Amino acid sequence: MTGESAAARRTGGVPPIRAASAAADRTRRLAALDQAHIWHPFTQMQSWMEEHPLIIERAEGCELIDTEGRRYLDGVSSLWVNVHGHGHPAIDAAIVEQLGRLAHSTFLGLTHPPAIELAARLAALAPGRLERVFFSENGAASVEVALKMAYSYWRHRGEERPTFVRLENAYHGDTIGAVSIGGIDRFHETYRPLLFATAAIPSPYCYRCPLGLSYPSCDLACADVLDEVLTREGGRARRGSSPLRTGTSAGWPTSPGATACCWWSTKWPPASGGRGRCSPASTRGSSPTCCAWPRA
Numbered sequence: 001m002t003g004e005s006a007a008a009r010r011t012g013g014v015p016p017i018r019a020a021s022a023a024a025d026r027t028r029r030l031a032a033l034d035q036a037h038i039w040h041p042f043t044q045m046q047s048w049m050e051e052h053p054l055i056i057e058r059a060e061g062c063e064l065i066d067t068e069g070r071r072y073l074d075g076v077s078s079l080w081v082n083v084h085g086h087g088h089p090a091i092d093a094a095i096v097e098q099l100g101r102l103a104h105s106t107f108l109g110l111t112h113p114p115a116i117e118l119a120a121r122l123a124a125l126a127p128g129r130l131e132r133v134f135f136s137e138n139g140a141a142s143v144e145v146a147l148k149m150a151y152s153y154w155r156h157r158g159e160e161r162p163t164f165v166r167l168e169n170a171y172h173g174d175t176i177g178a179v180s181i182g183g184i185d186r187f188h189e190t191y192r193p194l195l196f197a198t199a200a201i202p203s204p205y206c207y208r209c210p211l212g213l214s215y216p217s218c219d220l221a222c223a224d225v226l227d228e229v230l231t232r233e234g235g236r237a238r239r240g241s242s243p244l245r246t247g248t249s250a251g252w253p254t255s256p257g258a259t260a261c262c263w264w265s266t267k268w269p270p271a272s273g274g275r276g277r278c279s280p281a282s283t284r285g286s287s288p289t290c291c292a293w294p295r296a
């Protein structure tokens with residue numbers, strides 16, 4: 001139900017004209033200020049200036065509510081960030097309680113109980129020897145951290161490995177390192193002169209296989225491409241023994257001279273165990289959810 005019809009119902013079917021026009025005036029004022037002062041991400045600003053911006057004031061559960069009370073289904077969970085819905089009582093209460101105690105303290109040389117407890121819980125969930133957590137504030141920053149960790153790992157071991165393997169058509173965020181390992185021309189092409197060198201491999205994306213093959217008859221041919229790149233870049237890793245793994249965001253050192261970095265929504269190990277398996281159901285959608293790489 002729209003805000004207008006809800007308001008009309010409250011006033012016995014007669015629209016509250018003065019209130020509606022006050023809200024409309026405020027919306028117009030805010031829209032003008034937005035268009036004068038805000039640069040929106042991933043937005044063609046010329047078209048934005050020609051349209052009426054949708055101004056969201058509140059949200060409840062799965063719905064966003066604009067400045068004039070109209071409701072919209074938040075079908076993308078505010079770009080996947082709000083997966084539990086807006087105004088969840090337990091989350092809101094925890095935030096309010098924490099704000100009453102400590103809003104922020106630096107993590108450089110200090111620590112605090114919520115971070116310690118969260119890190120311990122994440123380490124308990126993570127597989128194998130993944131025992132430490134490095135906190136960063138968003139996806140792109142975590143990719144930068146992963147790239148630097150992978151690079152400095154080899155520096156500490158006395159090896160120089162500056163080349164990262166990246167997936168074609170990848171998106172990892174908008175910072176320069178994340179753009180370097182990205183591959184969507186529309187977003188990344190302009191910045192190519194600023195970016196570090198990478199070696200590209202096709203995505204192991206069974207739903208629309210970049211090699212035009214089908215699983216399982218493909219015999220994971222996409223892994224052969226990776227093998228070729230690793231052999232070319234440094235030569236040591238072999239299909240079947242490569243330490244490349246998939247994860248939600250990480251950089252993994254592989255052969256000498258190359259570092260692989262992937263960001264896939266992948267759970268390891270795959271349900272079928274052993275070498276990665278893709279099922280049609282797990283590969284629908286825009287990002288690969290199948291595992292194509294053997295575990296070290």
Ligand SMILES: Cc1ncc(COP(=O)(O)O)c(C=O)c1O
Binds near residue numbers: 139141172173174
């Ligand atoms: C796959 C992927 N990686 C990285 C990012 C960057 O995350 P953030 O916007 O939090 O920097 C995004 C954001 O859309 C993403 O979809």
